[in-house]
Amino acid sequence: METPELDAVVRERDGAAVIDLHGEVNSAAERALGGAYADATRNGSRSVILNFAEVAYINSSGIALIVGLLAQARAHGVAVSACGLSEHYREIFEITRLADFMTIADSEDGALSAADGRKNA
Amino acid sequence: MRQLAAVTKPFRRRLARRGRSPRPDAGVAAEAQVATGASAEQAPVEIAPNDPLLAYLQSASGAVEIDELELDSAALRELQAAGVKLVVPLVSQGELIGVLNLGPRLSEQDYSSDDRKLIDSLAAQAAPALRVGQLVREQEAEAVTRQRFEQELEVARLIQQNFLPKELPDLPGWQVSAYYRPAREVGGDFYDVIPLPDGRVGFVVGDVTDKGVPAALVMSATRSVLRASAQRLVEPGVVLERVNEHLCPDMPEKMFVTCLYGVLDPATGLLRFANAGHDVPYVKTGHGVEELRARGMPLGLMTGMAYEEKEAVLEPGDSVLLHSDGIVEAHDPDRQMFGFPRLKETVADAPGGQLLIDRVLGDLDDFTGAGAEQEDDITMVTLERSGGSGQLAPASNGTVLADFELASEPGNEREAIGRVESAVAGLGIEPARLERLKTAVAEATMNAMEHGNEYRSDRSVGIRVVHVDDGVQVRVTDRGAARELSEAEAPDLEAKLEGRQKPRGWGLFLMEKMVDEVRAESGPDGNTLELAMRLEGDDDGDA
Numbered sequence: 001m002e003t004p005e006l007d008a009v010v011r012e013r014d015g016a017a018v019i020d021l022h023g024e025v026n027s028a029a030e031r032a033l034g035g036a037y038a039d040a041t042r043n044g045s046r047s048v049i050l051n052f053a054e055v056a057y058i059n060s061s062g063i064a065l066i067v068g069l070l071a072q073a074r075a076h077g078v079a080v081s082a083c084g085l086s087e088h089y090r091e092i093f094e095i096t097r098l099a100d101f102m103t104i105a106d107s108e109d110g111a112l113s114a115a116d117g118r119k120n121a
Numbered sequence: 122m123r124q125l126a127a128v129t130k131p132f133r134r135r136l137a138r139r140g141r142s143p144r145p146d147a148g149v150a151a152e153a154q155v156a157t158g159a160s161a162e163q164a165p166v167e168i169a170p171n172d173p174l175l176a177y178l179q180s181a182s183g184a185v186e187i188d189e190l191e192l193d194s195a196a197l198r199e200l201q202a203a204g205v206k207l208v209v210p211l212v213s214q215g216e217l218i219g220v221l222n223l224g225p226r227l228s229e230q231d232y233s234s235d236d237r238k239l240i241d242s243l244a245a246q247a248a249p250a251l252r253v254g255q256l257v258r259e260q261e262a263e264a265v266t267r268q269r270f271e272q273e274l275e276v277a278r279l280i281q282q283n284f285l286p287k288e289l290p291d292l293p294g295w296q297v298s299a300y301y302r303p304a305r306e307v308g309g310d311f312y313d314v315i316p317l318p319d320g321r322v323g324f325v326v327g328d329v330t331d332k333g334v335p336a337a338l339v340m341s342a343t344r345s346v347l348r349a350s351a352q353r354l355v356e357p358g359v360v361l362e363r364v365n366e367h368l369c370p371d372m373p374e375k376m377f378v379t380c381l382y383g384v385l386d387p388a389t390g391l392l393r394f395a396n397a398g399h400d401v402p403y404v405k406t407g408h409g410v411e412e413l414r415a416r417g418m419p420l421g422l423m424t425g426m427a428y429e430e431k432e433a434v435l436e437p438g439d440s441v442l443l444h445s446d447g448i449v450e451a452h453d454p455d456r457q458m459f460g461f462p463r464l465k466e467t468v469a470d471a472p473g474g475q476l477l478i479d480r481v482l483g484d485l486d487d488f489t490g491a492g493a494e495q496e497d498d499i500t501m502v503t504l505e506r507s508g509g510s511g512q513l514a515p516a517s518n519g520t521v522l523a524d525f526e527l528a529s530e531p532g533n534e535r536e537a538i539g540r541v542e543s544a545v546a547g548l549g550i551e552p553a554r555l556e557r558l559k560t561a562v563a564e565a566t567m568n569a570m571e572h573g574n575e576y577r578s579d580r581s582v583g584i585r586v587v588h589v590d591d592g593v594q595v596r597v598t599d600r601g602a603a604r605e606l607s608e609a610e611a612p613d614l615e616a617k618l619e620g621r622q623k624p625r626g627w628g629l630f631l632m633e634k635m636v637d638e639v640r641a642e643s644g645p646d647g648n649t650l651e652l653a654m655r656l657e658g659d660d661d662g663d664a
Contacts, residue, residue, distance in 0.1 A: 027531065057535065059563055060627035067617050067624040074618060088556035095634045096627060097614040 005029065008036035016047035016115050018108060022054040025062030033065050037072065046078055047115040051108055053084030063096055070101055079103070083111040166203060166222070168196040179217045183241045184209045184232075207232055209244045213252035221247070273334055277307040280337035284344050286314050290322055292387045296505040298475040300482070303498045309336030309378075310445045310498035313344055315351050320387060323351045323360075326443040326502055327380035327399060335373060343368060343378050343420065357382045358395040358417075358430035365397070365420045365428075372421035379419045381443055390435040390506055395428040401461075402443045403468045404433055407521060410469045413441070438524065440473025440505035447497035448481060454490050463488070472598075472642065472649065473505040507583075519587040519594065526581040527566065529574040529599075534566040537584055537597075544586040545593055550656055557635040558593070558654050564628045564635075565597040565650040573599025573648050592637070592655040603643045 006029035007022035017040030025033070040048050050066075052058075073080045081103035085093060093099045105111035168175050174194040178185065185208045187200055200208065200222065209221035221244055226232060232240075281303060289297045299312055309329025317323055325347060329336040343364065350363040361382055368378065381402060383394035394402075398419035401412045417428035435441065444464070451459045464481065471480035478501050485499070507526075523544035527533045538559045550558065566582055574580035583598040612630050616622040632639050638653040 024535075057563075059534065059560075059567060060631055061567070061625070063627045063631075064624040067614065071618045071620065071624070086556075087553065088560070091553075091557075092560065092631065095631070096612070101614065101618065 006032040008032040010036050010039045012043075012045070013108075014112055014116075015045070016049050016112060017041065017043075017045040018049045018051055020051045020054065023056075025052075025055055025058040025065065027059075027061035027065075029062060030065055033069060037069050041073075041076060041078055048073060048078055048080050049108065049111045049115065050080065050082045051084050052082060052086075052089065053108075055084070055089075058089050058092070063092070063098070066098060070098070074101075079115060081105055081111040081114055083108050166196060166199045166205075168220075172196045175217075178208065178210045178220060181210050184237045184244075186232075207237075207240070209240050211244055211248040211251055213248040218248060218252050218255060274305070274307055277333045277337040278303060280334070280341055281307055281311065284311060284313075284341050286312070289314055290316060292322065294507050295385075295387055296474045296503075296507060298478055298501075298503045298505075300478045300501045301498070302495065302500075304332075304447070304495045306332050307337065308332050308447065308498035309340050310447065310500040311340045311344055312443070312500050312502050313347065314502070315348055317351060317384065322385050322387065323357075324383045324385065324443060324502060324504060325380065326402075326445060326500055327378055327397075328445050328498070328500075329378050330376050335376070339368075339372070339376055339378065339421075342371070343380065347380070347382065351382075351384075355384075356395075356430055357384050357393050358415075358428040361395045361397050361417060361420065361428040362426065365418075365426050366424055368421040369424045377419040377421040383413075383441075383443075385435075385504065390437075390439070391432060392435055392441070392504075393430060393432045395430045397426075397428060400444055400446050400449065402441055403465060404435065404439060404441045405468055405473060406436060406439045410465055412465075435504070435506045437506050440477065440503060442468055442473075442477060442481075443502040443504075444481075445498060445500040447495070447499040448485060448501070451485055451489050451496055451499075453488050454493070459485060459488050472647075474503050474647070476642065476647065476649075477501075477503055519589040521585060522588050522593075523584070523586040526583050527570075528578065529570040529576045529580055529582060531570075531576065533570060533582075534563040537566040537582070538563050541584070541586055541595055545588075548588060548593060548656055550593070550654075551658075554654065554656075554658055558595070558652070561632045561635040561639075561652045561654075562595055562597070564632045565595070565652060568628050568650065569597050569599035569601075569648070572604065573601030575601065591657075592653060594654075595652045596649055597652070598647050598649040600647050604648060605643070 005023065006025060008029075009020045009022075011018050011020065019036045019040055023029075037048065070080055082093065083105045084107070085104065090099075090104060093104055103111060103114045105114055168178075172194050173192045174190075174196045177190070177192060187197065187205050187208055190197055204224050205222045206225050207223040209223070210217055211219040211221060221240070223232075223240070226236075285301055286299070289299055297314065299314070301310065301312060303310070309331060311325070311327050311329075313323070313325040315323035315325065325344075327340070327343060329339045329343065331339075346364045346367045347360065350360045350367075354360045354363060361380065364380070378397070379399035380397045381394065381399040382397075383392050383402075385392045394413060394415055395417055396415040397417045401414055404411050404413055413431065413433055415429045415431040418426045449459050449461050449464055453459075463484070467481050467484050468477065471477045481501060482499075523540055525540060527536055541562045542555065542559060545555070545558070562584075566584065569582040570576055574582060580600040583596075585596045587594045587596070612626050613622055617624050629639070632650070632652060636652045636654040640651040640653070642649040642651070
C-alpha cells in the first residue's frame with residue numbers, strides 16, 4: 001500500500017497562521033508539515049493553528065513529527081494550537097501530554113480565541 | 122639381613138578407605154616382595170582380603186615370625202614356601218598399607234631382638250613415606266583414567282557432531298528449526314533432515330541406547346543406512362523396516378535405536394510417518410495439541426519387524442515438534458520427571474518453530490533448577506507451516522476471526538487496521554474502544570514491519586485475530602531476530618521538547634495505553650506482540 005503524503009496548506013486568519021492538514025499524519029508527512037510550519041512562521045506569525053479536521057489517521061511517527069514541530073515552535077516563541085481533532089486523537093494528544101503544551105480546541109474559532117486570549121494576556 | 126623389599130600395590134586400598142572402617146572383604150591386598158637369602162627378587166605374594174593372615178597382621182604390634190604362626194592361611198603357606206622368615210607390618214595412620222618381608226639372615230641365625238627393634242623402627246619410618254608414594258600413584262592413575270574418559274567423550278562428541286546436519290533446508294512456506302545439546306557424557310541422540318526426490322523432505326529424530334563412543338558409532342551407522350534407504354524407498358514404514366534389517370545383525374548386545382521418521386510433502390503439507398519406539402511427536406493445530414502416534418519396535422532388536430505408517434496434514438499455522446527423551450526424562454531437584462504432560466502444555470502455550478524450542482529449554486531449565494547438569498542429550502526438531510500468523514496459538518477457547526499476512530511496506534499498517542476492523546465487526550465493540558484497538562494494531566504492525574522485518578520484502582507480518590470469552594486478542598508477529606520489545610525509556614514529552622529524548626519512541630507507549638494488555642514474546646525466529654482488549658470497558662475514558 002502506498003503511503004499518501006500529507007497535504008498541508010497555510011492560510012492566515014486574524015493574525016494567526018492556520019495550517020489545514022489533509023490526509024494522514026505519518027512518517028511521510030515530514031516534508032509537508034515542516035514546509036508548512038516554515039511558511040506559517042516566515043512572516044513573523046506568533047501563533048500557529050494545526051487544523052486536523054481533514055485528518056483521519058495519525059500514528060506514532062506522526063506524533064513524533066508534531067513533537068518536533070512543537071519543540072521548534074517553543075524555541076521560536078511561537079504558540080501552537082490544534083483544532084478539528086476527533087475524539088480519539090484528542091485522547092491520544094492527552095495521553096501523550098501534547099495537550100499540555102498546545103491548546104486543543106474543538107473548532108478553528110475556538111483555537112483563534114484561545115490564541116487571542118494568550119495575546120491579550 | 123641383606124636385602125629389603127617392600128613393594129606394595131594396594132589396588133583395593135581405595136575401596137577400603139572410602140568406607141569408614143576397613144571392610145574385611147576389601148581388606149588389604151598387600152603384595153609383598155620377598156628378599157630371600159641369596160636368590161634374586163621373587164614374585165610378590167598377595168594376601169587375599171579374606172586371608173586370616175591379614176587380620177593377624179592388622180593387629181600385630183611389630184615384626185611377626187612367620188614360622189611361629191599357626192593359621193589356615195594360603196598367604197602364610199606361600200610366604201613360608203618363599204622362604205620368608207619375618208613379616209613386618211607397615212602401618213600408617215592405623216591402617217595396614219603393606220608389609221616388609223624378610224628372608225633368613227645370611228648367618229642363618231634367628232633374628233635377634235636388636236634386629237627386630239631396628240626393623241620395627243625402620244618400618245615405622247618407611248610406612249608414612251610409602252603411604253605418600255601410594256597416594257601419588259593413585260592420583261596419577263585416577264588422572265590417567267579421567268583423561269581417557271574425557272578423550273573418549275571428545276571422540277563421541279566429534280562423531281555425533283559430524284553426523285548432524287550442517288544446515289537445514291530452506292523450504293518455502295515452511296520453517297524448520299533444530300536443536301541439539303549433548304549431555305556431558307554424550308548420549309546417542311541424533312536428528313537428520315534428508316532431501317528426497319520430488320521435493321519431499323525426510324525428518325529423523327532418534328536415540329541410541331547407551332552413551333559415549335559405542336552409542337555414537339551405532340548412531341552413525343543408523344544414520345547412514347537410513348539416508349540410503351530413504352532415497353530408494355517411499356513409505357516411511359518400509360524405510361524403518363529396511364533399516365531394522367540392516368542394523369540387527371551387527372547390533373551390540375543390549376543396544377537398540379529408537380527413531381521417528383517422517384516424510385513431508387511441503388507442497389501439500391502431507392506428513393507421512395512411522396515410529397520405531399521413539400517419543401511421540403506433537404502437532405499443534407488450530408484445534409489444540411495432538412500426538413502423532415504410530416506403532417513400531419525399536420530398531421536393532423529383532424528382524425522381521427513391521428512399522429505402522431500414519432499420516433497427518435499440516436495446515437498453514439500448524440507446527441510439529443519432534444523430540445528426544447532427554448526432555449521428558451529430565452528431573453527436578455526432588456527427582457520428579459519433567460514428563461509428557463508438561464511438554465504438551467508447553468507446546469500448547471508456545472508459538473511454534475524456534476520460539477517453541479526456546480520455550481521448552483526455558484521451561485526445562487526452570488524445572489531442573491539452575492546449574493543442574495544435563496542428564497541426557499536434548500534434541501528437538503520443529504517443522505512449521507507458515508500462513509497466517511502461523512506460530513501463534515489460538516486461545517484454548519477462542520475463535521479465530523482473521524489470520525493473514527502483510528508485506529512489510531510503509532503504510533501497510535492501514536491495511537492491518539481495515540482487516541482487523543472487519544474481523545471484529547460483529548462483536549459489538551463500542552466505537553471509542555474500537556478506535557483504540559485500531560491505533561494499537563497500527564502501532565504493533567508498524568513496529569513489526571520496521572524493527573522486526575526491517576521493511577524487507579521477504580519478511581511478512583502475521584496477524585491473527587482471536588475472539589476469546591469477553592474480549593479480543595490481536596497477535597502481530599514479525600520474522601526478525603529476537604529483540605527487546607520494550608522501549609529503552611518511557612517517552613517523556615518534556616524531555617523530547619527539550620531535545621533530551623528523541624521525538625520518536627511512542628509506539629509501545631501508545632499500544633499500552635490503548636488496550637487492556639500488551640504481551641510480548643520474543644525469539645530468534647520472530648517476535649510477537651499480543652494486544653488484548655475486553656469487549657466492554659470499565660469506563661469510557663482511558664482504556
